[in-house]
Amino acid sequence: MKTTPTPTVAVPSPRPAEPHARTCQIAVVGTGGIATVHAGDIDRLGDRARIVAAVDTDPDRLTEFCARWSIPRQYTKLEAMLDAERPDLVDLATPPGLHTAQAIACLARDLTVWCEKPPVLSLAELDQIAAAEAGSGGSFATVFQHRFGSGAQRLRALVAAADPRLGAPMTAVCHTLWYRPDEYFHVPWRGSFEVEGGGPTMGHGIHQIDLVLSILGDWREVVAVADRRARPTRTEDVSAALVTLDSGAVVTVLNSLLSPRETSYLRFDFAHATVELEHLYGYRDEDWRVTPAPGHADPVTEAWADGPTGQPSGHHAQLSVVVSALAAGQPPPVTLPDTRVTMELVAAIYASAFTGAPVRRGQIDETSSFYYRMDGNGAPWEA
Template identity: 55%
Template sequence: MGNKIRAAIVGTGAIAEVGHLPALRAEADRVDVVAAVDVDQQRVTDFADRADIPGRYTSLSALLDREQPDLVHICTPPALHAEQASACLAAGAWVLLEKPPCLSLAEFDRIQAAERAGGPYASVVFQHRFGSGARHFADLLAAGELGRPLVAQCVTAWYRDHAYFDVPWRGRWETEGGGPTMGHGIHQMDLMLALLGEWTEVRAMAGRLDRDVRTEDVSTALVRFANGAMASVVNSLLSPRQESYLRFDLTDATVELTHLYGHSNDSWRYTPAPHVTDTDRIAAWRTPAANVSSSHTAQLPHLLDAMARGVRPPVSGVQARMTLELVTAIYRSAFTGEPVHRDQLGPDDPFYHRLHGDTPGWAGD
């Protein structure tokens, strides 16, 4: 690669502007944003003018051919991700893929098949893992400082009004992949998995209760983990008082995270169990060394470091796939009424290919 990484942005909507551009600007000492692409010529021109980006394209293939970027940020609707990420990887560019990463496990495996040992790799934007509060909690867990995890709650209680779904690709399996389970709660669930590890069993329900959508507008699930812990999960777009909430009950403490779209150290609360009375120990729980908010800006340096070393970046490969597996399992359990284990989600399963699993009443209506 040369002295600076040549980066490009695909899709110039809101998430590119408020998430990816600030992250790239924060790394200006090692990244140049050389081009942007959007199917709308005026939109990409306006975006590039505001961001002072020299290259403006309406074709991804033209951008890849002429600019030969080292890194591509994909910010398009989910239905385009598998094809675009695969094309970028085939062209030798590393990829930062906005969530949800794609529409199915089959598409995710297609993306992985385009990766090469030593890079390029595709990493998914799951920025909540990278806030200092989350990393501090993860370190405490790994060190056994909080005891053994037992019970968890994972709540994404958000509100999206009817007009939100007037955007043609929203609320449809073929373009968004799923409802709040796939497109909204996936952030909280990914952080839960980053902290609790491998899941083994899911039992779930889903509903289409109020919004005019083809997908669900709410889901609930019970999840069992390999370490024995159990969690309840709620994903909702029907909740007027919005909140993102994670709670972990361990043998020595309860740890809570309350926020909406991003967390800082102040978003975390540690409550010691009655038998824990060491004040120095408790104070160490509550005092991370740094205060880094969860954001694209927090995640991007880890990808750039991996590029420099030619190694797989965080939240790619197995790490990212496990989160999509959990999403798939919630749909499969909700639509079949049966518990789901990870080894059931293979190519012979219709849910591996489409998250509605061709279920009557959910698919194609």
């Protein structure tokens, strides 16, 4: 019989839950840099949501975080929080290597989880979470906030409707060209497949990869390369891939931590228009540019004028939708099946890069070493 752990930090008794439809009660696990971003965006939701508890193994950082965001209860162990609280949402803002066990623990309590990227270290771990979700009253969602800006919503709707004003998708570009100095990898959990899950393909470019797939649809095959060229890391610091989608469109994907002029650049070429997005860590409507093909200016301009405007991408945009879904009794986006499409492509990029062979969707299963680790049996440079 499992014993009930006690908090290692003295905390007051939980308050009675407020009406769910009025205020979404959130517990934040991890109080580092990304948790601070989440807390700020939760605060912007006003009385729609509030943080009622926080968890961190570092008592000093935890106390500082709770004081900054007026969080009433704090715990240094996740199990202690789970024993004492019944939040509407558990926000996992911890290092990637902790996500799977923490998510399963929350789902075992019928709690809903919103998890930072990368949500897991492997497809095997993602399937473990899916099995836990299947037996839970809660659900699991991944932080992929770039899906929720109005520009992406607008383009996604046009593609989903096969709008003839844009025409069929032909090709796309997905570049995450960032810069991280050697000092970036001094953080203990960075720079290894065992703890971080991968390099820029997994931890950085995954945002742009997910956004492209959410707009253009499922992928079919990938051919890729990856290398460790400069950084003191066991993972790659650059990768490139050629991805064929189910539609037949071809996407070039480049992920780098070696690019002094940082940019996140997406380009979608349709039969009648090019749609471009350039930003760094979040975009606004004005970061999108549409170029009609000759003779198509009026219908393309009309098509792009349809749909939502004014919503920047970011955690606040996704959180707003998450809170609305919970209030309606619905699983919040991005669901596990949505996440798996992206994670499977990331795994396939590593598999293709490390084996030198094309990889088709569905090929990485329990018989493949890349199902259990993104580096399979090990990166080539580790040999």
